[in-house]
Amino acid sequence: MFEYDLAVIGGGPAGLAAAISAYENGIKSIVVIERDVEPGGILNQCIHHGFGLHRFSQELTGPEYATRFIKRLKETEAVLLTGTMVLKLTSDKRITCVNKSSGLFTIKAKAVILAMGCRERNRGPIGLPGDRGSGIFSAGSAQRYINIDGYMVGKKAVILGSGDIGLIMARRMTLEGAKVLAVAEIMPHSNGLSRNIAQCLDDFGIPLYLSHTVTEVTGKSRLERVVISKVDSDFMPIPGTQKGFECDTLLLSVGLIPENELTREAGVLIDDRTNGAVVYDDMQTETEGIFACGNVLHVHDLVDFVSAESEKAGKNAALYITNECRSHNKDAAIHISNGNGVSYTVPQKFLPSRIEKGLEVYFRVRTKSEKSLIEVRDEKGIVATYKREFLLPAEMEKLVIPKKLLENSKGNLTISIKER
Amino acid sequence: MYDVTIIGAGICGASVAYFLSQKNIRLCVIDKETDVSMGTTKANSAIVHAGYDPEPGTLMARLNVRGSEMIERLAPKLSVPYKQIGSLVLAFDERDMQTVRRLYERGIKNNVKGLEILTAEETLSKEPNITKSIKGALYAPTAAIVSPWELCIALCEVAAKNGCEFFLENEVKAIDSGSDCFEIKTNERKIRSRYVINATGVHADSICKMAGSCDFSMLPSKGQYFLLDKSQGDLVRHVLFQCPSEDSKGVLVSPTTAGNLIVGPNAERSNTPEDTSTTRSGLDHVAQIASKTTDKLNYKENVRNFSGLRAVSTREDFIIEPSSFSKRFINVAGIKSPGLSAAPAIAEYVLGLLEDAGLEADCKESFSQGRRHIVFAELSDEEKHKLIKVNPLFGNVICRCNTVTEGEIVQVLRSPLPPRTLDGVKRRAGTGMGRCQGGFCSPRVHEIISRETGIPFEQVELDKKGSYIVANDFSNKSKD
Numbered sequence: 001m002f003e004y005d006l007a008v009i010g011g012g013p014a015g016l017a018a019a020i021s022a023y024e025n026g027i028k029s030i031v032v033i034e035r036d037v038e039p040g041g042i043l044n045q046c047i048h049h050g051f052g053l054h055r056f057s058q059e060l061t062g063p064e065y066a067t068r069f070i071k072r073l074k075e076t077e078a079v080l081l082t083g084t085m086v087l088k089l090t091s092d093k094r095i096t097c098v099n100k101s102s103g104l105f106t107i108k109a110k111a112v113i114l115a116m117g118c119r120e121r122n123r124g125p126i127g128l129p130g131d132r133g134s135g136i137f138s139a140g141s142a143q144r145y146i147n148i149d150g151y152m153v154g155k156k157a158v159i160l161g162s163g164d165i166g167l168i169m170a171r172r173m174t175l176e177g178a179k180v181l182a183v184a185e186i187m188p189h190s191n192g193l194s195r196n197i198a199q200c201l202d203d204f205g206i207p208l209y210l211s212h213t214v215t216e217v218t219g220k221s222r223l224e225r226v227v228i229s230k231v232d233s234d235f236m237p238i239p240g241t242q243k244g245f246e247c248d249t250l251l252l253s254v255g256l257i258p259e260n261e262l263t264r265e266a267g268v269l270i271d272d273r274t275n276g277a278v279v280y281d282d283m284q285t286e287t288e289g290i291f292a293c294g295n296v297l298h299v300h301d302l303v304d305f306v307s308a309e310s311e312k313a314g315k316n317a318a319l320y321i322t323n324e325c326r327s328h329n330k331d332a333a334i335h336i337s338n339g340n341g342v343s344y345t346v347p348q349k350f351l352p353s354r355i356e357k358g359l360e361v362y363f364r365v366r367t368k369s370e371k372s373l374i375e376v377r378d379e380k381g382i383v384a385t386y387k388r389e390f391l392l393p394a395e396m397e398k399l400v401i402p403k404k405l406l407e408n409s410k411g412n413l414t415i416s417i418k419e420r
Numbered sequence: 421m422y423d424v425t426i427i428g429a430g431i432c433g434a435s436v437a438y439f440l441s442q443k444n445i446r447l448c449v450i451d452k453e454t455d456v457s458m459g460t461t462k463a464n465s466a467i468v469h470a471g472y473d474p475e476p477g478t479l480m481a482r483l484n485v486r487g488s489e490m491i492e493r494l495a496p497k498l499s500v501p502y503k504q505i506g507s508l509v510l511a512f513d514e515r516d517m518q519t520v521r522r523l524y525e526r527g528i529k530n531n532v533k534g535l536e537i538l539t540a541e542e543t544l545s546k547e548p549n550i551t552k553s554i555k556g557a558l559y560a561p562t563a564a565i566v567s568p569w570e571l572c573i574a575l576c577e578v579a580a581k582n583g584c585e586f587f588l589e590n591e592v593k594a595i596d597s598g599s600d601c602f603e604i605k606t607n608e609r610k611i612r613s614r615y616v617i618n619a620t621g622v623h624a625d626s627i628c629k630m631a632g633s634c635d636f637s638m639l640p641s642k643g644q645y646f647l648l649d650k651s652q653g654d655l656v657r658h659v660l661f662q663c664p665s666e667d668s669k670g671v672l673v674s675p676t677t678a679g680n681l682i683v684g685p686n687a688e689r690s691n692t693p694e695d696t697s698t699t700r701s702g703l704d705h706v707a708q709i710a711s712k713t714t715d716k717l718n719y720k721e722n723v724r725n726f727s728g729l730r731a732v733s734t735r736e737d738f739i740i741e742p743s744s745f746s747k748r749f750i751n752v753a754g755i756k757s758p759g760l761s762a763a764p765a766i767a768e769y770v771l772g773l774l775e776d777a778g779l780e781a782d783c784k785e786s787f788s789q790g791r792r793h794i795v796f797a798e799l800s801d802e803e804k805h806k807l808i809k810v811n812p813l814f815g816n817v818i819c820r821c822n823t824v825t826e827g828e829i830v831q832v833l834r835s836p837l838p839p840r841t842l843d844g845v846k847r848r849a850g851t852g853m854g855r856c857q858g859g860f861c862s863p864r865v866h867e868i869i870s871r872e873t874g875i876p877f878e879q880v881e882l883d884k885k886g887s888y889i890v891a892n893d894f895s896n897k898s899k900d
Binding site: 035083085087096098099100101102103104105119120122123124125127128129130131132133134135138140141144145148149151152153154155215217218220221222237248261 | 647694696697698699700702703719720721722723724725726801804805806808809812813815816817820821823855856857858859860862863866867877878881882883884885886887888889890891
């Protein structure tokens with residue numbers, strides 16, 4: 001058995017930032033466990049630019065962004081285990097791993113940071129009917145085939161879902177010479193960043209069909225044809241609105257799911273709204289000494305925010321270890337719940353006593369709105385309000401509620417959206 | 421010249437091949453697909469039925485009970501996933517209870533062991549998640565779940581190891597009857613054979629007609645399914661059937677050997693023997709009927725839908741008999757449910773028919789009957805460690821959802837009947853069968869297939885012939 005102060009599961013953007021931050025906050029005995037042969041996670045296949053605008057005020061590609069963190073990690077004493085898969089995590093922070101050189105081994109750590117990222121939702125959960133030939137890819141798999149393996153996946157494509165990966169892939173396919181015939185989105189609004197709609201669809205004249213979904217898939221060997229239909233407000237296809245596209249490729253960009261199988265097995269409490277762990281303001285889960293950050297906690301739009309969140313997790317894990325793993329007083333925690341128009345908040349709980357300047361809360365809204373008011377209430381009434389010109393479900397919102405406003409608040413907090 | 425040629429590498433063809441490969445004869449199997457187990461065998465409820473269902477005295481009744489006993493013995497020998505979890509036929513009202521009593525009587529006549537009629541309380545204590553208004557159930561402890569394609573593959577692998585030749589991607593185009601042999605023409609070759617076994621599932625009538633006349637027709641019936649994630653696999657503990665009624669044959673809810681939950685099928689007449697598409701309306705219908713069994717089915721955890729064709733024919737019973745034109749051309753047709761359960765017994769029966777038709781064959785002295793198949797995820801920590809030390813490829817996890825290692829993928833690619841497609845590897849090693857459905861591991865498995873088989877990367881296919889994955893000719897960028 002190997003012992004470390006801190007074990008970080010996942011060597012993508014979240015794991016890298018968390019490990020570096022823990023190191024910079026005084027922890028030297030760190031192991032980062034990565035299943036791929038290289039660290040960097042999904043960034044390695046994201047060769048488009050646009051990463052790091054917030055953090056570095058530069059437009060970097062995914063690999064460039066990752067490299068900055070990988071370089072920094074390699075300057076530390078942290079141990080990076082690549083090609084290593086975690087098979088099991090227990091609540092007492094024992095981690096069972098396998099790799100080719102060491103076989104099966106156990107790591108025991110004082111604190112664990114979960115940074116496993118997320119996976120793509122596929123055909124099953126969206127119940128896409130039809131034939132099951134080849135040519136139907138999740139957008140990320142297609143991206144890997146094109147950007148890592150160097151093979152095109154098809155010549156004529158329809159994309160279902162307007163999440164960011166789908167939009168990026170619409171442009172990527174086009175640049176590689178394929179024809180993207182349509183992007184269909186079941187919601188009345190896009191699920192991607194506005195800048196991606198502009199740069200990946202509008203710039204290339206790719207039509208976006210809002211309130212549309214795929215209703216027929218034909219092709220027993222290879223995909224031959226896809227039919228999309230308009231949907232009503234209950235997302236049911238409206239008869240007579242079918243549009244057919246002859247195509248050999250269907251890319252699915254229909255959502256990301258935090259990869260929490262290890263988390264669940266360890267008995268860590270999961271929030272149904274985020275599909276990630278319930279965390280406190282220090283990114284600690286309900287299981288003491290286990291922290292979570294990045295897309296395994298909730299799906300982010302921008303890696304810049306993943307890095308920032310993960311640094312917070314790294315710093316607080318370091319603090320937990322230096323404080324001899326003292327538990328925090330859960331009973332004093334205040335809950336944050338989602339009110340009208342808000343689908344979730346992260347963190348879900350906080351301890352007022354340890355807020356330094358303000359409490360950072362990330363959340364998403366349910367529907368698109370303009371000239372809105374974000375209202376934070378406690379049991380007595382309004383604690384704070386924030387004006388926003390635009391709110392989009394696809395764009396994560398962040399609030400920093402000042403400490404002094406929280407000092408006088410009473411009971412649990414609710415965040416909701418109002419018209420102005 | 422072959423002694424026996426089996427057309428069709430589904431569960432029936434595979435079972436016959438397995439038993440015949442124990443004999444000193446020249447034997448081959450032909451199938452039009454890229455792999456064995458590609459028809460009904462890979463798309464059904466994956467149940468080994470206890471045998472109370474078929475009408476007493478029918479071939480179905482006889483071969484079901486015998487076959488299910490044989491599978492119980494065969495599965496461990498062949499490293500095939502099999503669990504005898506028992507089944508319940510649920511009764512929701514008094515009319516259902518009458519059906520349950522009728523099935524019980526029938527089961528007794530068919531020699532099914534251990535049948536019991538349970539009260540509502542007994543049923544609920546066995547299955548706490550089912551609808552509370554249950555009246556009772558028929559309990560059949562000998563019913564089991566199995567991985568049907570793995571059983572088929574294992575039987576074929578053992579046959580191949582013992583000298584049976586397999587000609588895949590060989591579609592039969594014509595069959596000429598000679599005085600002492602048949603000549604089978606495929607898209608690729610001519611095969612002369614003294615005996616022919618027609619085990620072609622939903623195509624049995626058209627194949628039979630190629631050789632002579634045919635006195636039955638196939639009426640394929642399509643059934644659609646949901647396969648829910650392993651997170652839902654313990655919702656129920658037994659195979660749960662509903663009572664068949666006039667308007668519906670009922671839908672089953674059952675765990676699978678891989679730990680998933682299967683829900684289905686409906687029954688709809690299929691227009692073609694190739695139509696395995698799923699439809700929104702068909703799946704909605706399945707979900708609606710299944711809700712009678714339990715309201716706890718979480719379709720958000722659905723990982724895959726599929727549909728399969730039942731080889732229903734114009735006759736009530738299985739058709740396992742010499743054709744009207746030759747004793748040496750034997751039809752194994754109309755093998756609908758409980759065909760999977762009966763398959764090994766069907767093979768035994770076919771061997772008898774071959775003998776009747778004059779096939780003389782001694783048993784081989786050296787028949788290699790077992791099959792070793794390592795499943796990394798099922799090993800203890802110590803065994804895992806030892807295995808990686810012997811072969812480091814077992815330390816490289818490729819499929820994260822099902823913890824399938826590179827070692828297992830290489831193992832199946834070097835098996836006696838190696839797959840050539842992504843789904844071929846999937847059926848043997850379990851890659852891409854988990855919740856992400858290959859989203860992560862497909863490109864990686866793709867690479868390993870190409871490396872191990874020498875098939876160029878761009879020519880590796882998903883499953884059926886023509887199911888290419890990467891566009892192989894992309895040098896001419898489309899300009900339209």
